[in-house]
Amino acid sequence: MRKPKNWNQPCPNTECQSYGLMNKGNISAISTYLTQSGKRRIFKCCDCGTTFSETRDTVFFDLKTHEDKVMMALKMILVKVGLSGISFVLEVKVETVLEWLDRAYKKADEINVTLLKELSVTEVQLDEMWSFVKRKVSKKAGVAIESNDECDDGRQWIWVSYAPEFRLIVAMVVGPRTFKTALLLIQITASVILGVPCFFSDGFSCYLPALIEYYYKIKTFEKTGKPGRPRNPVKEPHEDLVYGQVVKKRKKGRILEITYRIVCGAERFIKSGLKISTTLLERLNLTIRQSLAPLGRKTLSFSKNRENLNKQVVFFQVFYNFTRPHMSLREKSAETDNLFERKYVSRTPGMAAGITNHVWTFRELLTMKFDYSP
Numbered sequence: 001m002r003k004p005k006n007w008n009q010p011c012p013n014t015e016c017q018s019y020g021l022m023n024k025g026n027i028s029a030i031s032t033y034l035t036q037s038g039k040r041r042i043f044k045c046c047d048c049g050t051t052f053s054e055t056r057d058t059v060f061f062d063l064k065t066h067e068d069k070v071m072m073a074l075k076m077i078l079v080k081v082g083l084s085g086i087s088f089v090l091e092v093k094v095e096t097v098l099e100w101l102d103r104a105y106k107k108a109d110e111i112n113v114t115l116l117k118e119l120s121v122t123e124v125q126l127d128e129m130w131s132f133v134k135r136k137v138s139k140k141a142g143v144a145i146e147s148n149d150e151c152d153d154g155r156q157w158i159w160v161s162y163a164p165e166f167r168l169i170v171a172m173v174v175g176p177r178t179f180k181t182a183l184l185l186i187q188i189t190a191s192v193i194l195g196v197p198c199f200f201s202d203g204f205s206c207y208l209p210a211l212i213e214y215y216y217k218i219k220t221f222e223k224t225g226k227p228g229r230p231r232n233p234v235k236e237p238h239e240d241l242v243y244g245q246v247v248k249k250r251k252k253g254r255i256l257e258i259t260y261r262i263v264c265g266a267e268r269f270i271k272s273g274l275k276i277s278t279t280l281l282e283r284l285n286l287t288i289r290q291s292l293a294p295l296g297r298k299t300l301s302f303s304k305n306r307e308n309l310n311k312q313v314v315f316f317q318v319f320y321n322f323t324r325p326h327m328s329l330r331e332k333s334a335e336t337d338n339l340f341e342r343k344y345v346s347r348t349p350g351m352a353a354g355i356t357n358h359v360w361t362f363r364e365l366l367t368m369k370f371d372y373s374p
């Protein structure tokens, strides 16, 4: 048998002492088998004897379809081709495309959970953009009014939190334009970044209370000596919390006036030298609009459509963070410093944030494995 090598394959057997461990020398390649997508390796864990295919725990596991077709469908989802278009071009059922999207979403979620953590970020921009699933309500719904939780009028909002210094999408969720979804966005963001960054958003009123739920100090009230119950302690913004808003007044879609205001943490904001801005996030929103086609289906319920849209945006998030080099993130190559022949190294947001060391291929996005030992 060949000497154990680093195959980037963890042992999948939960009973094994090496379960989830990667590149510890316990995994050997023992044979190959031929699929219609080409040769695939079979691995064996030397500690427990479990054998498994290299496609185990990837998007392609146990699929009869050629990998290229699956990848093409998933790429089309990211370049604004609708479900029926993909179904027509590739001659597969819409349900099949949705099943592949589900697999891609699960891998994307695993990538996020594994790599997006303890990020050192100085600034976070927050925004929510609408996307209509049911066409007929789009005319009626009109401007951005804050909707309630059960809002079922066909409006879907895509929420984004973005770290402009790395061009990194920190979190992306789909939900109604309510406090509850704002809270979810802040919760995911707060759980993956270190410390308290500066937050900037539009004038939407729900971000401040949502931020205070995660970045707060408790204010207690002294007994006044007067009769009656003493006041209950309340949450106040944490002294490190900086939150600024860019408020745009519009008339018939045209911007009349832009106001910048610091909602809390003015002193720390001035020290930070940052500017209140959501410009880069607005540019990202345009990219999102140019990339994602609405996946809504008349045959599915509103909540099912919302679920599919959520899968699509999370998949877009990892695609954006790990496979797309960003022009503004490229670095001068150390190899040459000839002014006329300056070479650059492409970098993705993930590389800028220091959570990966290379530009991922699209296939890597669907097959990446991680050490998941407890």
Ligand SMILES: [Zn+2]
Pocket: 011, 012, 013, 016, 017, 018, 019, 045, 046, 047, 048, 049, 050
């Ligand atoms: Zn094992």
